[in-house]
Amino acid sequence: MRRPFRLLLLSLVVSLPSCGKDTTNPFAALTPTVPAPADADIIFTANTWSQDPTAGRELFSVRLDGTEVTQLTSCNTGPQSCDTIEASVAADRQRAVVLRTSGGVAGAAIDYLDLARGGTVEFVPASQPSSSIDWSPLGDELIYSSAAQAGANEHVILSSIARPPNNNPQDITCTAGLPCDPTVVERHPRLDDEAQSAVFEHAVVGGNSDIIQYTSLGAKVVVDAGATGTQPLPGTPYFVGGHADPTFSPDTTSAVYRTLTALGNGTFGSWDIVTASLVGGPRQTIVTGPAYRGAPDWGLKGIVFVELDSATSQFSIVVVQPDGSGRQTVLTAPAGFTLSNPRWLFP
Numbered sequence: 001m002r003r004p005f006r007l008l009l010l011s012l013v014v015s016l017p018s019c020g021k022d023t024t025n026p027f028a029a030l031t032p033t034v035p036a037p038a039d040a041d042i043i044f045t046a047n048t049w050s051q052d053p054t055a056g057r058e059l060f061s062v063r064l065d066g067t068e069v070t071q072l073t074s075c076n077t078g079p080q081s082c083d084t085i086e087a088s089v090a091a092d093r094q095r096a097v098v099l100r101t102s103g104g105v106a107g108a109a110i111d112y113l114d115l116a117r118g119g120t121v122e123f124v125p126a127s128q129p130s131s132s133i134d135w136s137p138l139g140d141e142l143i144y145s146s147a148a149q150a151g152a153n154e155h156v157i158l159s160s161i162a163r164p165p166n167n168n169p170q171d172i173t174c175t176a177g178l179p180c181d182p183t184v185v186e187r188h189p190r191l192d193d194e195a196q197s198a199v200f201e202h203a204v205v206g207g208n209s210d211i212i213q214y215t216s217l218g219a220k221v222v223v224d225a226g227a228t229g230t231q232p233l234p235g236t237p238y239f240v241g242g243h244a245d246p247t248f249s250p251d252t253t254s255a256v257y258r259t260l261t262a263l264g265n266g267t268f269g270s271w272d273i274v275t276a277s278l279v280g281g282p283r284q285t286i287v288t289g290p291a292y293r294g295a296p297d298w299g300l301k302g303i304v305f306v307e308l309d310s311a312t313s314q315f316s317i318v319v320v321q322p323d324g325s326g327r328q329t330v331l332t333a334p335a336g337f338t339l340s341n342p343r344w345l346f347p
C-alpha cells in the first residue's frame with residue numbers, strides 16, 4: 001500500500017540560459033553557475049561576492065575546514081538584482097531550489113536551478129510569497145511554506161519537482177475538505193530523510209510559535225510549545241519565548257531549532273539553539289548567550305548555523321556537536337557583510 005506521506009516522484013529536464021556571468025568576488029574564486037565541488041560540505045548564502053555590503057546574496061559552498069569557498073550562482077549580474085535567501089540541494093548535488101527575491105518585486109519566489117546546465121525555472125511565483133524550502137534526499141519531494149497571495153497566512157505545502165500544474169501540491173496545514181482556519185499560520189517546514197514526516201512552526205496569528213511534528217498518519221504533535229510572549233521582535237512574526245526553524249537529526253529521533261530569548265542586537269534579537277527528543281526524551285539548550293543565531297541544520301558532522309558578533313558586526317558559520325561541544329568556526333565574513341542559512345550537503 002502506498003505510504004500516505006510519500007509523493008509521486010516526477011522529474012523536470014530544463015535547458016535555459018544562465019541567470020548571469022562571473023562577477024568580481026573578493027571573497028572567493030570566480031566561478032560560473034556550477035554544482036558544489038565533490039568535497040564541499042556546506043552550502044550557504046552570502047553577499048560577499050560584492051564590495052557593497054548592501055548587495056543581494058548568492059549561493060556558495062565551503063568545506064568544513066573553511067577552504068574552497070565556491071560561488072555557485074551569479075544572478076546579480078543581469079539587468080535586475082536578486083537576493084538568494086536560502087537554498088536546498090538535491091541528493092545528486094546537481095539541482096537546487098532557492099528562495100529568492102528579484103527586481104524589486106515584493107515577496108520571495110521559489111526557483112528551480114539546474115546547477116550543472118545553468119537553467120532556471122520559477123517553481124512558486126513571488127505573488128504567492130514563500131519563506132522556506134526543503135528538498136528531500138529521498139527523491140524529488142519538496143516541502144515549503146507559502147501564502148496564496150500577499151498578506152495571506154502561510155501554509156505548509158508538499159509537492160514535487162515537476163512543471164506546474166503537475167507538481168501535485170498538497171496543503172497539509174488545512175484539513176482536507178474543510179476551509180482553512182484563517183487564524184493559523186504554519187511555516188519553515190523540513191522533511192525527514194525518508195519523507196515520512198515533517199517538522200515546522202505553528203502559530204495563531206499574533207501569537208507565539210510552537211514546534212510541530214507532522215507524522216505519516218497525518219497527526220500534528222507538539223514538540224515544544226512557545227512561551228506566551230508580549231515582546232515582539234520588530235519586523236518578524238516572533239515574540240520572545242517563541243521557536244523557529246526546526247529540522248530533524250540524522251536519525252530522525254530528535255529535532256533542532258532556535259528560541260528567541262531576548263530583544264537586542266539591533267533588529268536581530270538573541271536566539272538559543274535547542275534540541276528536543278521526538279521519542280519522549282528531554283529538551284536541551286546546547287548554545288546560549290546574548291547573540292543572534294540563525295536557522296540551524298543537523299547533519300552527520302554536527303549542527304551548523306550562523307552567528308552574529310554584535311561587537312564586530314561579523315557573521316560566522318559555526319558548527320557544534322549535538323551536545324553543544326566541539327565548537328568550530330568554519331567561515332567569517334568581513335564586517336557588515338551577510339552570511340545566512342547554512343545547510344549540510346548530502347554526502
